[in-house]
Amino acid sequence: MKDYKQEGSKGCEHCIWNNSCIGSKLLEYAPYIKIFQSHMLSVNEHVFNTGDILSTLYVIKSGAIKIYVTNDSGDEQVLNFSLPNDVIGLEGYDSDQYVSSAIALHTSSVCAIPLAEVKKILNEVVPEWLLKLALDNFKRHGRNISLLNKKKAKSRIAAFLIDTADNCKSLGCSGKDFELSMSRDDIGNYLGLASETVSRTLTQLQQEGWVKMERRQVTIVDIPHLSEAAQHR
Amino acid sequence: MKDYKQEGSKGCEHCIWNNSCIGSKLLEYAPYIKIFQSHMLSVNEHVFNTGDILSTLYVIKSGAIKIYVTNDSGDEQVLNFSLPNDVIGLEGYDSDQYVSSAIALHTSSVCAIPLAEVKKILNEVVPEWLLKLALDNFKRHGRNISLLNKKKAKSRIAAFLIDTADNCKSLGCSGKDFELSMSRDDIGNYLGLASETVSRTLTQLQQEGWVKMERRQVTIVDIPHLSEAAQHR
DNA sequence: CGGCGTGTTGATGTATGTCAAGCGGAGTGG
DNA sequence: CCACTCCGCTTGACATACATCAACACGCCG
Numbered sequence: 359m360k361d362y363k364q365e366g367s368k369g370c371e372h373c374i375w376n377n378s379c380i381g382s383k384l385l386e387y388a389p390y391i392k393i394f395q396s397h398m399l400s401v402n403e404h405v406f407n408t409g410d411i412l413s414t415l416y417v418i419k420s421g422a423i424k425i426y427v428t429n430d431s432g433d434e435q436v437l438n439f440s441l442p443n444d445v446i447g448l449e450g451y452d453s454d455q456y457v458s459s460a461i462a463l464h465t466s467s468v469c470a471i472p473l474a475e476v477k478k479i480l481n482e483v484v485p486e487w488l489l490k491l492a493l494d495n496f497k498r499h500g501r502n503i504s505l506l507n508k509k510k511a512k513s514r515i516a517a518f519l520i521d522t523a524d525n526c527k528s529l530g531c532s533g534k535d536f537e538l539s540m541s542r543d544d545i546g547n548y549l550g551l552a553s554e555t556v557s558r559t560l561t562q563l564q565q566e567g568w569v570k571m572e573r574r575q576v577t578i579v580d581i582p583h584l585s586e587a588a589q590h591r
Numbered sequence: 592m593k594d595y596k597q598e599g600s601k602g603c604e605h606c607i608w609n610n611s612c613i614g615s616k617l618l619e620y621a622p623y624i625k626i627f628q629s630h631m632l633s634v635n636e637h638v639f640n641t642g643d644i645l646s647t648l649y650v651i652k653s654g655a656i657k658i659y660v661t662n663d664s665g666d667e668q669v670l671n672f673s674l675p676n677d678v679i680g681l682e683g684y685d686s687d688q689y690v691s692s693a694i695a696l697h698t699s700s701v702c703a704i705p706l707a708e709v710k711k712i713l714n715e716v717v718p719e720w721l722l723k724l725a726l727d728n729f730k731r732h733g734r735n736i737s738l739l740n741k742k743k744a745k746s747r748i749a750a751f752l753i754d755t756a757d758n759c760k761s762l763g764c765s766g767k768d769f770e771l772s773m774s775r776d777d778i779g780n781y782l783g784l785a786s787e788t789v790s791r792t793l794t795q796l797q798q799e800g801w802v803k804m805e806r807r808q809v810t811i812v813d814i815p816h817l818s819e820a821a822q823h824r
Numbered sequence: 825c826g827g828c829g830t831g832t833t834g835a836t837g838t839a840t841g842t843c844a845a846g847c848g849g850a851g852t853g854g
Numbered sequence: 855c856c857a858c859t860c861c862g863c864t865t866g867a868c869a870t871a872c873a874t875c876a877a878c879a880c881g882c883c884g
Contacts, residue, residue, distance in 0.1 A: 383720030422772035426780075436781040438735070439773060441758055445724060463772045484717055487616030491678060492725045499732040502671070506739035507783040509841080511872070525674055539655035539696045540672060542831060547659075548669040550740035550824075552873050557832055573831085573881085591783075742873080744840070775863065785841050790864055806849085806863085 373419065373469075380445060381417035381469050384476070391475045398467050405460035405468060406447060412456050414470045415447045421466020427458050427504075429589045437503055439463070447473075449496055457500075506550065508591050514549045515559045516588035519569065523578055534581075538574040563587075606652065606702075613678060614650035614702050617709070624708045631700050638693035638701060639680060645689050647703045648680040654699020660691050660737075662822045670736050672696070680706075682729055690733075739783065741824050747782045748792045750821035752802065756811055767814075771807040796820075 370382040373396070377386070385391055396419060399405065405416055408427060418440055425438040425446060437458055440446050450457040451473075480489060501521055508514050527533030538545070542560075546553040563569045568580040568587070578584060603615040606629070610619070618624055629652060632638065638649055641660060651673055658671040658679060670691055673679050683690040684706075713722060734754055741747050760766030771778070775793075779786040796802045801817045803810040811817060 380720050380724060383718070387718050387720065424773060424777060434780060436777055438731070439777075439781070442762055444727075463777075480721075484721070485616070485620050487613050487620065488713075488717070491613055492728075494677075495725075495732065496728060498671070499728065499735070502732070503735055503739070506736070507781065509783050509871095529675055540657060541829095544657060544669055544672075544696075547667060548672070548740065550742050553830095554832080554874080555872060558872095561832075742839095786862090787842080787864080788840060791840090794864075 375419065375443070379417060379419070379443060379469075381471055384471065384479075388475065388479050391472070396467055396469050398465070399462040400465055401462060403462050405462065406456045407459045408456055410456050412447065412450045412454055413473055415445055415473055415476060416460075416468040416470055418442050418444050418446065419467040419469055421462060421464040423460050423466060423468075424463050425458050425460050431589065433591065435504070435507065435591070437500070445471075449500060451496070452493055510590065511549075511551050511555050511559045512562070512587055513590045514551065515545075515556065515563065516568075516584050518545065518549060519563075519576065519578065520581075520584060520588050522576075534578045536576055538576060608652065608676070612650060612652070612676060612702075614704055617704065617712070621708065621712050624705070629700055629702050631698070632695040633698055634695055636695050638695065639689045640692045641689055643689045645680065645683045645687055646706055648678055648706055648709060649693075649701040649703055651675050651677050651679065652700040652702055654695060654697040656693050656699060656701075657696050658691050658693050664822065666824065668737070668740065668824070670733070678704075682733060684729070685726055743823065744782075744784050744788050744792045745795070745820055746823045747784065748778075748789065748796065749801075749817050751778065751782060752796075752809065752811065753814075753817060753821050755809075767811045769809055771809060 370376065370379070370385060373379065373382070376382070399421065405423060406412075406414075420442055423440040423444075423446060424436060425440055426434050426436045428434050440460070446460055446468075447456060505514060505517050505521060508517065522538065523533050523536060526536040540548075542553040542556045545551075546556045549556070551559075560569075560571055563584070564571055566580075566583070568578070568584045570577040570579055603609065603612070603618060606612065606615070609615070632654065638656060639645075639647075653675055656673040656677075656679060657669060658673055659667050659669045661667050673693070679693055679701075680689060738747060738750050738754060741750065755771065756766050756769060759769040773781075775786040775789045778784075779789045782789070784792075793802075793804055796817070797804055799813075799816070801811070801813040801820070803812055
């Protein structure tokens with residue numbers, strides 16, 4: 359993306375969104391923020407890429423932006439289509455890199471907000487526990503998407519198992535052994551699969567030797583293979 | 592759910608999660624909150640139901656809770672499985688009713704937090720624009736789920752069209768006529784379908800007379816039928 | 825032991841993916 | 855202005871993964 363400082367901005371008072379935009383609210387709240395400029399993007403121009411240093415959030419002023427990630431095999435996974443008034447780039451808030459890529463579908467314009475300023479305000483204003491609550495929700499959002507928009511049952515189930523294991527781990531379990539608390543029916547409903555397919559796929563994963571299962575008790579044996587399966591769409 | 596005030600609580604200092612729980616952080620931050628009690632749930636007991644008056648949030652202390660909605664035809668749609676330390680009930684924050692149901696998968700225990708207190712704190716502490724940002728994300732989360740875990744292409748596409756129309760409407764368009772900003776490829780990728788399937792399904796929807804399309808220009812003709820199709824899993 | 829809920833497995837139909845051909849608008853160059 | 859190409863989209867033919875229906879196995883509890 360071009361250096362947005364090159365692009366002059368006349369400030370929010372000249373913007374068509376004037377004071378309805380969420381960015382201008384921020385400015386209102388913290389008027390000392392200086393760098394806050396409008397920037398044009400042409401079709402297929404990236405706003406940011408996965409892995410880029412995350413120092414700026416963007417508010418979309420006009421146009422449409424596609425948010426996506428690419429897996430190791432290089433194929434793309436659309437996470438969202440963002441429209442005017444949306445804030446993008448926030449998903450990586452607690453890392454220092456963008457965790458997704460953003461590309462313009464139309465000629466679009468965005469306003470840049472320095473993340474450092476936002477962080478400062480947030481830390482001043484918002485209690486830490488509350489921030490954690492919000493961020494957890496962001497993350498869950500991303501996880502759910504990546505569970506659900508896979509095409510193959512095997513990928514979904516593998517992703518589901520890994521996700522569940524991660525959850526369990528963050529609650530203090532081993533991360534390899536855990537107990538599913540829900541029925542095959544519930545899993546199927548959640549993942550958009552028939553319960554029979556869940557059942558079959560689980561036995562298949564066992565036959566491959568990637569997991570062991572006894573009723574709802576799960577042991578993950580081969581994390582690499584399971585992760586790889588989870589990547590495939 | 593039983594009246595949680597019946598269930599004595601010894602307070603957070605006796606809880607196994609002691610001060611790591613997000614609820615206790617809230618208590619720390621606003622010590623005047625009195626009603627904050629632990630409550631046991633047996634298997635298949637509801638924490639709350641869609642449509643119930645939303646006056647309480649719950650922090651899960653132990654066990655597992657299934658969050659789901661039911662459509663008009665009565666069939667269930669699992670949105671999430673919530674685990675200890677998760678906060679549930681928040682999705683309806685800006686309505687006054689729960690927008691989903693929550694049922695215990697195991698014997699579980701939860702702590703109740705009066706939403707009024709939380710709202711008071713939030714309003715004192717968090718700028719409105721920031722709250723909106725977080726809530727928008729909650730909503731998008733829910734929308735994405737309901738787009739993605741449908742089984743049939745027709746449902747997904749119908750839901751996608753309605754969602755897009757709604758988005759457009761909230762940006763000031765008619766809500767019936769709008770332009771898709773993304774390719775069939777992108778739509779398919781987003782919805783977990785092949786682009787050919789997107790194409791075919793769109794022409795099918797046209798043949799049914801529910802939408803008119805010309806390239807990326809969409810006119811929604813029969814909202815009732817389209818919505819009905821969107822409901823079906 | 826017998827019944828019930830949950831999970832597994834098999835047989836079959838169907839929706840969707842995949843491959844491939846062709847269409848049509850948009851842009852380009854003569 | 856027309857011919858040409860390119861790209862996105864559509865349509866068709868076929869393969870396949872999954873849903874559905876049904877039978878059965880297993881653990882659980884009375």
